[in-house]
Amino acid sequence: MLITTKIKLILEQEHHEKLLETMKRYNAACTFISQFAFEQSEYNRIKLQKLVYYDVRDKFQLSSQMTILAVRKVADAYRADKAKKKKEYKKPKGKKNVEKTISFRETGAMSYDARTLSFTGLELASILTLDGRIKVPMGISPYHQGVMQGRNIRGQADLVWHDGVFYLLLVVELPDNEPYEPIDAIGVDLGIKNIAADSMGESHSGDTVNAVRYRNAKLRAKLQAKGTKSAKRLLARRRRKEARFSRDVNHCISKHMVEKAKRHRSLLALEDLTGIRERITVRKAQRRNQHAWAFAQLRSYIEYKSLIAGVPVVLVDPRNTSRECPQCGHIAKENRKTRDWFRCQACEYAAPADNVAALNIRSRALVSVPNVGVAI
Ligand SMILES: [Zn+2]
Known part of the structure; x- marks a missing residue:
């Protein structure tokens, strides 16, 4: 079976900045490709790649593989958007769909593959940035260490940035164990x-979980009434913290x-x-x-x-x-x-x-x- 694990990257300041710059550049390239795709009405990945490849490399100084991955991300985004709209059309009273370009947040997820990301055991990730590869220690929980021990981890992953921390969302394939005969x-x-x-x-x-939820719900009501930008930020942070807590509890109980x-x-x-x-x-x-x-x-x-x-x-x-x-x-x-x-x-x-x-x-x-x- 395939599971997605979220792995924290432990980055020195210098590497953090490098990676963040790479992410921003990559997403800016995605937005550029997206605009181009929209203007040309060309959403096919292969054709799009042929049309924009040199422009993107030239303009954004991305590596060859990063450029290809950026084009893929854009093509995937339009495909997902199209599928979503198709669904919406099925609803009665179909709203008119205004076609518009998809733009990408500057810290949106960045896709990596085996050519841009590799691993040394479960300790180090080698990640391609704008100026070459950096080697980064990974913080893998003992549980996931156990699960992934001895597995072949391929480089296919998404790099995400949450609250100032980089994570890799890594898909790991686990062999299913033959279930035993229960007594x-x-x-x-x-x-x-x-x-x-x-x-x-x-x-x-x-x-405990309910107490945290209750406390957060009360706080949420208060902050929502406030409606300021900092209140919204605090709200988002609390929500993530609550989700993290609930997830830890679920991991513990299920284990x-x-x-x-x-x-x-x-x-x-x-x-x-x-x-x-x-x-x-x-x-x-x-x-x-x-x-x-x-x-x-x-x-x-x-x-x-x-x-x-x-x-x-x-x-x-x-x-x-x-x-x-x-x-x-x-x-x-x-x-x-x-x-x-x-x-x-x-x-x-x-x-x-x-x-x-x-x-x-x-x-x-x-x-x-x-x-x-x-x-x-
Ligand atoms: Zn009875």
Whole structure:
């Protein structure tokens, strides 16, 4: 499978400036090519390249390969734009599309390939700038070091600049491990109060993440009311920080889950998330897509880490997982009068609601994978 990893570049001041200048020059070239393409109505990459290649090299002093990559970026941007417009046309009351040139931010992402970027192990990247290559140490997390150890990393990557820091977005191909034959199943329920609860009674509290979100939502309202440029900047920074925090939490939980499943030689059972947004009730103010996004991210982390580790994953029907009694099978809304606690109206079985849902997810998985060697 292919995964994208974001790798921080550790740059000295001099190299940082060099790289930033290269990025700005490259994006200026992209805007130039874009204008040319628009004037000539030529969006085909090969034809466009033939027409502008020498001009661009001459005017912007880009290397041959960088020029080719800039043309590709422009052609790709127009193609994506066209695809987007096609979609919009399908809507009723199609708006008139005013064709216009696409321009590129001066610090927009810059594409690299094997001819402009290479690696020495996982420590050093050799990156082409306007004046030749620079060798740059990379800050790879221990987790990604483990994942990428011994893999062939090719130079295809995007260079991005966020908040004064350069990162490489690197696509790494990982071999899928043959999944093992599970002897048991662990059900996992994803929620808000608890980000994840499993059928063995363990849960990961969402309190910290929710507190950060709540604090940020309040701050956001305040800053949005202010509307100044610096407020907007602060807002963007907070949003990125929140996303980073949520991502770290998701990495941590998914890693733990997958290791636990492997230790117990179990499959992981999850709800089919396509319906989860409707099931979760959150206060209107919080009902932004960040929740949906965080769920989707956690699931994708669990799935890809499982794939790498050879842990089988089964998705089950999520209907009534929180209302069904794992002991007697009685399904009733009244079984869950409060959000946190489950109490069966028929047999009096009682337990934390999230763990009950996880137990139901587990038994559904065991039904759908009958060859798992345990008694239900
Ligand atoms: Zn019951």
